[in-house]
Amino acid sequence: MKISKLGAAGLSASRLGLGCMGMSEFYGxxxxxxxxxxxxxxxxxxxxxxxxxxxxxxxxxxxLVGKAMNGIRNEITLATKFGILRDPLNPQVRGxxxxxxxxxxxxxxxxxxxxxxxxxLYYLHRVDPETPIEETVGAMASLVQQGKIKGIGLSEVSxxxxxxxxxxxxxxxxxxxxxxxxxxxxxxxxxxxxxxxxAFVAYSPLGRGFLTGQIKKFExxxxxxxxxxxxxxxxDNFKKNLELVNRINDLADKKGCTPSQLALAWVMAxxxxxxxxxxxxxxxxxxxxxxxxxxQFTPEELMAIDTFFPKDAAAGLRYPEQMxxxxxx
Numbered sequence: 001m002k003i004s005k006l007g008a009a010g011l012s013a014s015r016l017g018l019g020c021m022g023m024s025e026f027y028g029x030x031x032x033x034x035x036x037x038x039x040x041x042x043x044x045x046x047x048x049x050x051x052x053x054x055x056x057x058x059x060x061x062x063x064l065v066g067k068a069m070n071g072i073r074n075e076i077t078l079a080t081k082f083g084i085l086r087d088p089l090n091p092q093v094r095g096x097x098x099x100x101x102x103x104x105x106x107x108x109x110x111x112x113x114x115x116x117x118x119x120x121l122y123y124l125h126r127v128d129p130e131t132p133i134e135e136t137v138g139a140m141a142s143l144v145q146q147g148k149i150k151g152i153g154l155s156e157v158s159x160x161x162x163x164x165x166x167x168x169x170x171x172x173x174x175x176x177x178x179x180x181x182x183x184x185x186x187x188x189x190x191x192x193x194x195x196x197x198x199a200f201v202a203y204s205p206l207g208r209g210f211l212t213g214q215i216k217k218f219e220x221x222x223x224x225x226x227x228x229x230x231x232x233x234x235x236d237n238f239k240k241n242l243e244l245v246n247r248i249n250d251l252a253d254k255k256g257c258t259p260s261q262l263a264l265a266w267v268m269a270x271x272x273x274x275x276x277x278x279x280x281x282x283x284x285x286x287x288x289x290x291x292x293x294x295x296q297f298t299p300e301e302l303m304a305i306d307t308f309f310p311k312d313a314a315a316g317l318r319y320p321e322q323m324x325x326x327x328x329x
Contacts, residue, residue: 001046002293004272006077007172007199009144009151011120013077015268016289017049018042019203019279024061027209027281028222032064034281039068041283043075045290051175051201051277053081053125054110062113073116079173079201080114081125081155082106083136096326098128098136107143123153123175127329133157133165141169153201156327159188162198171198176328178202178274180211180263180305181232181244181314184328194273205267205276206260207232207314210241212285213249213259229320237316247308257295260285264292266305 002015021027023035039050052065062080069076082103085095097106107122122143124136143149151172154165165171174193178185178200185200193200206212208227215221218228218238227233232241245259252262260278267276280286297305317324 001048001290003046003048004275005199006049006121006275007151008170008197009172011077011151011172013049013275014047015275016047016264016292017051017079017201017275017277018047018286019277020050020052020061020065021056022279023281024057024064026056026226027279028225031281035064036068038281038283038286039065042286043072045287047286047290048075049077049079049275049277051079051203052114053084053123054106054113055081055084055086055125058086059113062110066113066115069114069116077120078114078116079121079123079153079175080110080119081123081153082110083123083125083128094323096126096128096130098124098131098133098139100135100139100142103136103139103143107148111148118147119149121151121153121173122149123155123173124157125155126326127154127157127161129326129329133161134168137165137168137171144169156329157189158328159192161329162189162192162196166196166198171196173199173201173275175201175203175277177204177318178267178276179205179207180248180266180309181207181241182318183311186311189328190271190274194271198273200271200274202267202274202276204279206263206278211245211248211259211263213245216242230318231316231320232314232318234316240315244309244313251305251308255295255301257291258288260288261292261295264289265295265297266302268292269297269302 006013153173155175
C-alpha cells in the first residue's frame with residue numbers, strides 16, 4: 001500500500017482510505033464485530049487512513065473505531081469530523097455549528113469516544129451558515145496549539161471558502177464527494193487544493209455502491225437503507241444511472257478488472273494528492289478495492305471513460321434537495 005503525504009501538517013496516510021460511516025448507520029444492517037474484523041483486515045493490508053465522524057450513529061461509529069484501534073493507534077491516521085448536529089429524539093433532523101465554544105467541546109467529546117489523546121485530521125463536517133469560517137478555523141487552530149489535533153480539514157467547501165480558511169491556518173485536507181458520477185470538485189476545488197498543497201479526500205468514490213454494479217434494482221436496498229431517499233436511486237433516475245453503470249461494467253471487462261476497481265483507479269488517476277476513502281462493512285469488498293492499485297490507464301483509456309461517462313451524466317441530485325444547500329459552501 002502506498003503511503004503518501006497528506007497535506008502540509010506533516011501527516012501521511014495510505015493512498016486508499018476506509019470510510020467507516022456505513023458500519024454504524026445509513027446502509028442497512030450493521031454488525032460491530034464484523035466491522036471490527038474489516039477494520040483489522042484493512043490494517044493488515046496497509047490501509048491506515050480511517051475516516052469517521054461524531055454524526056455517524058450518531059457517536060457510535062467513533063466508539064467502534066476507537067475499539068478497533070486498540071493496540072495499533074499510533075499506526076493509524078485517524079480522521080473524524082464535527083459540525084453536524086443531530087437531535088437524539090429525531091436523528092433525521094440536522095443542524096450545524098461551527099461556533100468556537102462548540103468546536104472545543106465537540107473535539108473533547110470525540111477524543112473520549114475514540115479513546116485517544118489526539119486526532120490526526122479534524123474536519124468541519126459542514127460549514128455553519130451562522131458562523132464566519134474564520135472563527136471556526138481559528139478555534140480549530142487553537143486545538144492544534146493545544147495538541148488535541150494535528151491537522152485541520154474542511155468538508156464540502158467552495159474554493160473561495162477554502163482560501164479564506166487557509167489564510168487563517170493551513171488546511172491539510174478537503175473532503176468532498178468525488179467519483180465518476182459526482183465530478184463537482186473539478187469545477188474549482190481540485191485546482192485550489194493542488195495549488196495550495198492541500199490533500200483532497202474523495203468520499204463515496206463508488207457512488208454509494210452504485211458504481212460497483214452490485215445494485216441491480218431499488219428493492220436490493222434494505223428498508224432502512226438511506227439510499228432509498230437519495231434521488232439518484234429513485235424511479236427513472238435509477239434506470240438511467242443503471243445504464244451508465246452498464247457502461248462501466250463493459251469497460252471493466254475489457255480492462256480485466258471489476259467495476260469497483262476501475263472506478264477507484266479512475267479517481268486516483270486524477271491526481272496524486274487525491275485520497276479515495278470507499279466505505280465497506282465487508283472484508284470481501286475491502287480486498288477487492290485494494291486491487292485498484294494494480295490498474296493503470298493510458299491517456300486513450302481515460303478519454304474513453306470520459307466519453308462513456310461524461311461529467312453531469314448521472315441523473316438526479318446527489319442528496320435530497322434540502323441537504324444540497326450545505327454543499328460547496
